[in-house]
Amino acid sequence: MTTFKYFSDTYLEEFTTQIIHVMTMDDSVAVYCDDTIFYPQGGGQPCDLGVIIIDGCAHRVHHTETTEKGIAHVLESHPSLLTSIGKQCIQKIDIPRRLLNAKLHTAGHLLSHIFEELDHNLSPAKGHHYPDDAYIELIESERTHDTFSAELINLKINTLVNKSPRKILSFELNLSEVQSLRPQLSTFIPQSTLMRMIAIDGFTPVPCGGTHISNTTELKGLQVTRIKRKKDRIKVSYSIN
CATH class of the missing domain: 3.30.980.10 (Threonyl-trna Synthetase; Chain A, domain 2)
Incomplete structure (x- = not known):
């Protein structure tokens, strides 16, 4: 079960975690992680944006939402993302936003x-x-x-x-x-x-x-x-x- 790090620390800008699931969403890829600092859109509040860094490559998170599988970090489609399950990643949010x-x-x-x-x-x-x-x-x-x-x-x-x-x-x-x-x-x-x-x-x-x-x-x-x-x-x- 994903741990929502934003509940305990609003000011946490960067966090290292592990990718547990990946799936395609239209022209994008949804990445799911063990933990997340990204707030999903809901409750009258906009979602967090930012990047997820995998193998040194930064992938832009252009939307974050709650789905049946948990919190989806929606990234621009890239072939390497489909084989990233089990890898460590670095989450970085747009902290001013x-x-x-x-x-x-x-x-x-x-x-x-x-x-x-x-x-x-x-x-x-x-x-x-x-x-x-x-x-x-x-x-x-x-x-x-x-x-x-x-x-x-x-x-x-x-x-x-x-x-x-x-x-x-x-x-x-x-x-x-x-x-x-x-x-x-x-x-x-x-x-x-x-x-x-x-x-x-x-x-x-x-x-x-x-x-x-x-x-x-x-x-x-x-x-x-x-x-x-x-x-x-x-x-x-x-x-x-």
Whole structure:
């Protein structure tokens, strides 16, 4: 079973592992490894890109995704790849891309927590943590008449980033523990025995399989750009400069 190294270390840029399976995918080749530092696209976060070095030759990873066989590192087709099973390889991710995606993902969680504190009827329902179109959606358990301004949220962001920063931790909880903490999310999350949780210090943890930074001080430049209400949902768009 593949070990997901990105769960334990967002900042790990290079790792040596072994190729365990190779298969063709249209005009590309999918390489599967014992371990991976490449995050696959999903959970509202883009995948990691980079290279895999085999026998001294660097092969560009132009996509990473989860398949039935595990995490596929999709490479440009090359005859040598089909005979690479059992070989060691060096994985290297595009670290600036990884860290931007991790910041945007953590920022989405932080914004959800800010809104939850302002109105306890709100719970996170969706996150889209893409650089050019980052937003979160919150859903109401009961109708609220609160109006939120971007200026107010940005003031709170400034406090949590510059004045009173918070650590970010990850750990696992069982399903019943998650449901007791996040009853509104029970219909949205996979019904697994154990779930990975992300906790920003001082806020209620959230189930999440994405990559995250270690402290909110890394979110300098975060700002809300738009807040829009539609029926029982509030959409919050944001960016990091």
